[in-house]
Amino acid sequence: MADIIAKVNRAVSDPSDVKPWVDTNRRKVERWLRRGEVGPLLGGLTGGLLDWNAYTEYLSWRGDTELVVREINGSDMVLDPSMAGISQELLMYxxxxxxxxxxxxxxxxxxxxRVDSTxxxxxxxxxxxxxxxLEAHVxxxxxxxxxxxxxxRNVDLLSKSIEYNGYGDRIDVERVAxxxxxGTVTFNILPLSNKSHVDEDAFVRTHPIERQIDVPQKTVSTLLDEHDVQPESINVVRMDVEGYEAQVFRGMPAVLESDQPLVIFFELHRSRLDDETFEGLLDTLxxxxLEIVAVTDLEGPMWYEIQLPWDSFDDLRAMDESHSLHVVLRRT
Structure with a gap:
């Protein structure tokens, strides 16, 4: 009930929030109706009103291990209804x-x-x-x-999607941090597959750890050498590494220092970076x-994305310490 009241109060106090919320949910409903998916539609209604999704709860309770294929962003994705996190979210929405x-x-x-070559x-x-x-399709x-x-778990599903779409000539996948x-690092496996992360003492644990495994870790520089790719040929870096982004950027100096057209899209987990690391990361970028193309935030309690009016690294430096934001950067 408190969630419903919060949403109503938000809509009344700031009516400008209503349109993007309506647009976001209209797209979801249109997908469900187009596909004739009654379960996700009912789940969306209960999730929107009660923050309790009857459909995903049902999938978890049923424990269905039969994989499902869904067309998403122009490609077919192989999804696991029993896997909490992104797989269930994409199956749902x-x-x-x-x-x-x-x-x-x-x-x-x-x-x-803009780029003539690969x-x-x-x-x-x-x-x-x-x-x-999405990258392979576009x-x-x-x-x-x-x-x-x-x-x-993620590598297995991704590999199945690559095979299903015939993208083997476009996507190479390697199980590595x-x-x-x-070297080798400890990796925390979480029930929510998109929350798993490299284990660090400074990491604030907000989700339960299911188990820990040892995985190989390599820098971008090492990986490029192994794949016989020159740093100046990299045009896109897309990452979501749950607070490990500073380490990734430190391992790719040649990519950042070259002058090729480059797009970087990453999730910036401010709450998982100490002040020194955060400032150093922004200084490096x-x-x-690189110029800022867009910064987006998940708006609650209405739960939809908004684009912030930020266009400088000083804007990013002032972000709330508890926040995570999506950042798109470009070098022309």
């Missing part, structure tokens, strides 16, 4: 982070027109492939995607001749 994804898609289209993508923290498949046979993901050194 048919999309996620749609504002951020649309901005990123526009940047990919722009790059495809558009090479580093997909770091690829998870089950939501963005890797770039077509002009794209080469090097995807890195340490969680074996990406960081600022080569600012010194790499």
């Amino acid at each position: 048919g999309g996620r982070e749609e504002l951020s994804a649309s901005i990123f898609e526009s940047e990919l289209e722009r790059l495809k027109e 558009v090479t993508v580093l997909e770091i923290g690829a998870n089950i492939g939501y963005y890797a498949l 770039l077509g046979d002009r794209g080469r995607i090097l995807a890195f993901e340490p969680d074996p 990406v960081g600022d050194s080569d 600012a010194e790499s001749d």
